[in-house]
Amino acid sequence: MPDTAAAVVVDGVGRRFRGRRGSGPVVALDGVDLRVHAGEVVALCGPNGAGKTSLLDCVTGMRRPDLGRVRVLGHDPWSADAAGRARTGVVLPDLGLPAAARAAEVLRHHAALHLHPRPVPELLGLLGLDEVRDRGIRRLSTGQRQRLAVACALVGRPDVLVMDEPTAALDPEGRRAVLDVVAAAAAGGTAVLWSSHTLADVERAADRVVVLHRGRVLADGPPSEVTGEEVVRFEAPPGSPTAGLLAALGPGARLEEVVPGRFELRGAGAAEELVSIAAWQAGHGARGGITVGRPSLEDLVLRLADDPGAVPGATPVARPRTTAREPA
Numbered sequence: 001m002p003d004t005a006a007a008v009v010v011d012g013v014g015r016r017f018r019g020r021r022g023s024g025p026v027v028a029l030d031g032v033d034l035r036v037h038a039g040e041v042v043a044l045c046g047p048n049g050a051g052k053t054s055l056l057d058c059v060t061g062m063r064r065p066d067l068g069r070v071r072v073l074g075h076d077p078w079s080a081d082a083a084g085r086a087r088t089g090v091v092l093p094d095l096g097l098p099a100a101a102r103a104a105e106v107l108r109h110h111a112a113l114h115l116h117p118r119p120v121p122e123l124l125g126l127l128g129l130d131e132v133r134d135r136g137i138r139r140l141s142t143g144q145r146q147r148l149a150v151a152c153a154l155v156g157r158p159d160v161l162v163m164d165e166p167t168a169a170l171d172p173e174g175r176r177a178v179l180d181v182v183a184a185a186a187a188g189g190t191a192v193l194w195s196s197h198t199l200a201d202v203e204r205a206a207d208r209v210v211v212l213h214r215g216r217v218l219a220d221g222p223p224s225e226v227t228g229e230e231v232v233r234f235e236a237p238p239g240s241p242t243a244g245l246l247a248a249l250g251p252g253a254r255l256e257e258v259v260p261g262r263f264e265l266r267g268a269g270a271a272e273e274l275v276s277i278a279a280w281q282a283g284h285g286a287r288g289g290i291t292v293g294r295p296s297l298e299d300l301v302l303r304l305a306d307d308p309g310a311v312p313g314a315t316p317v318a319r320p321r322t323t324a325r326e327p328a
């Protein structure tokens, strides 16, 4: 049964833009499905132009999808009334803060729009804005404005929080402050959907990561699952025959000479095969230099541009130099 109880429901959403004269339309979103539940923090990742902002715009009701359906707290965000929209906190890249007003004034103004707002001094403190509370917006640094925009989005105790690159301009302390305040909101039941290129933040703070590429969801899962399995890397003379090593490995092992002389082993228990690898290396006049690691989200997004198969669950791409031992 389709899960329609989620706070944010995106079903088969498509969005096109008119292309340059003489060229076809730009497909920004191509059949996106997504769920964000109450209390969940979901990060949207993907290269520039992947469709993240287009998707967030459909969720906040700023744009209407050409295809498919979006529901936020059970309603179509495009046609939601003021009360419905007030339940979603939004942080946009251009922030939309009035340049002439003072920081605390802006936050107080946002608070006054809600029935049970959070105390303004509490949010200023949590986001490290105490010292600049009486400073005009135009005199705030970019990072301070970004913190204030997050405070404005949270002051109404939103049920849904949508943020487009909220940590882009923040120093490490600011990133921690924003991630902590967002995590606390999620612990209180807010559903959070947030786009970011700061993949270390995503790995740290997201319950799930959704990887978009060319308007499609390539992967959706906890960060550790999306980045994939452990990889053992080692070296040996280029073209060393691998049949002997494959025979010694456990079922499901996959071995690839990624560039001449550099080998990668993946598959269940890959990290437990170090003795077999060392013995094979010794037999081919090589030794040492074996590393075990898990690809970071950053590695993954970097590889996406030319290889969607880099993401587990994405369309597989043929790897001519890969050899695999059949599962027993």
Ligand SMILES: Nc1ncnc2c1ncn2[C@@H]1O[C@H](COP(=O)(O)OP(=O)(O)OP(=O)(O)O)[C@@H](O)[C@H]1O
Pocket: 017, 018, 019, 026, 027, 028, 046, 047, 048, 049, 050, 051, 052, 053, 054, 055
């Ligand atoms: N108003 C527009 N007119 C034409 N094309 C657009 C428009 N807005 C976005 N696009 C195109 O739609 C695609 C998706 O853009 P989008 O801004 O959603 O990507 P993004 O993942 O948010 O990128 P970034 O990481 O650079 O912010 C891109 O190819 C972009 O050029």
